Amino acid sequence: MPYEVEIKFRVPNHDALIGAFKALGVAPTAPIAHSDLYLAHPSRDFARSDEALRLRREGETNAITYKGPKRGGPTKTREEVEVTFAPEAREDMARIFEALGFRPVAEVKKTRTSYRISGRDRPMIVTLDDAERLGTFAEVEAIAQGDDDLPHAQQAVLDLAHELGLTDVEPRSYLRMTLEAQRP
Numbered sequence: 001m002p003y004e005v006e007i008k009f010r011v012p013n014h015d016a017l018i019g020a021f022k023a024l025g026v027a028p029t030a031p032i033a034h035s036d037l038y039l040a041h042p043s044r045d046f047a048r049s050d051e052a053l054r055l056r057r058e059g060e061t062n063a064i065t066y067k068g069p070k071r072g073g074p075t076k077t078r079e080e081v082e083v084t085f086a087p088e089a090r091e092d093m094a095r096i097f098e099a100l101g102f103r104p105v106a107e108v109k110k111t112r113t114s115y116r117i118s119g120r121d122r123p124m125i126v127t128l129d130d131a132e133r134l135g136t137f138a139e140v141e142a143i144a145q146g147d148d149d150l151p152h153a154q155q156a157v158l159d160l161a162h163e164l165g166l167t168d169v170e171p172r173s174y175l176r177m178t179l180e181a182q183r184p
Helices: 015-024 087-099 147-163 174-182
Strands: 003-010 032-040 052-058 061-067 076-078 080-085 103-117 124-131 135-144
Touching: 003 147, 015 124, 032 174, 052 087, 061 087, 076 147, 080 087, 103 174, 124 147, 124 174, 135 147
Parallel strands: none
Antiparallel strands: 003 076, 003 135, 032 052, 032 103, 052 061, 061 080, 103 124, 124 135
């Protein structure tokens, strides 16, 4: 089973990273708006089980994503299953989940620019996020192809983050930060 392996860093702005990518000859994708609606299960506490379910609008694309419990290690590592669906079906998909007892928890909005890094032992992605009301971040990500590959993927993420000078690790998810910001 593949795992998403990532580390998020808080950065004051993206200028230094953009300069580093230019020096490496790595071009960005076009910035794209993300709107992530997180859902609560009717009979299971995702906060306790360390899972998440979200409906994502990424530009004109929609997806439903299940994020499994985090695994141990120096990175945020978890199973992630994502299925895209037609753009016009977003409202119907939300109604289906609501009819099944799921309820919206929070919405996270961000603008994301991605940099795909090749020439390593695996493809890597660095995303620069400007998260509404939360700040600016960088995420370094790789995919581990299973349990045996996990230490190698984690080390690749750590190595690239070090090369980019990223040091201010933000262990919280955007969802958690959003929920914390909403508390009185």
